[in-house]
Amino acid sequence: MDYWFTDSLPYLLNRAGVALGETFSRRIARYDVTLPMYRVLAILRQTGPKSLGELSSLVSVEMSTLSRMIGTMAKAGQVTRIRPPENGRVVSIEITAKGAALADELMQIAMQFERGILGDMDAAAAEELKTLLRQISQRIDRL
Template sequence: MSHPYTLKNFTPSESIGYLLKRAGSQLSLTVDRALAEFDMTHAQLSIFLRLAHGLSNTAADLARELMTDTGAMTRMLDRLEEKGFVRRTRSSEDRRVIEVALTVKGVQLADQMTQVVVDAMNHHLRGFSAAEIAQFKDFLRRMVANS
């Protein structure tokens, strides 16, 4: 297979990287607007949803999965803890590990927070067929696998 981009055909505004970044930024803006009433940001929501759906349970896992450094993760967890959404505890098995979980308040808001993302995704995917969405997700997974 030949390479899809060459010096002759590359245009920054038509590059996959630019389009992915632009689409992601627009989606993030939609989510941020919807989250204003909950005093949460899109970045904080990413942490919240990983916890709500049982995908992560330590600060290190969250930092790794969300591709951020541990310092930034600590600051985001500080904010979520101040708002009463999460709690952090030291692992009883390994004191170096910080376990993170939703509080009762966080669990009570989990469905509403997930609905914010569902609504934003549905808004940005309007006009796409189910087959197109499945294909799009497959394309993105393949790009991730090529990393």
């Protein structure tokens, strides 16, 4: 046997991802923000308005799910939906001042969290890890 499932990339990736996600979710739960919501806030905050479709692929969430999520975030005053006059099909999602403030606060927590995880890990190794993860995503998209 030259293949060990528990040494396979998808398994290890899923395991680490779920563990990270659960832990971080608990840490931001008191803000009444779920992890995917945080991702939306962070991306809007750092890269400006996005259409639903763009957001969907950026945060890896189904568009129908995201549509509803944006609805509740809009109700909470964190984002707004805008129909740009130049293209009535698209919905541009923009972050509000309130949402931006929240995003800033949460990103502080995320920074600390990531530092805690990478901790004493070699900085170069961490960078290498990230590069590999990016390569993997790209490779799959192209597959």
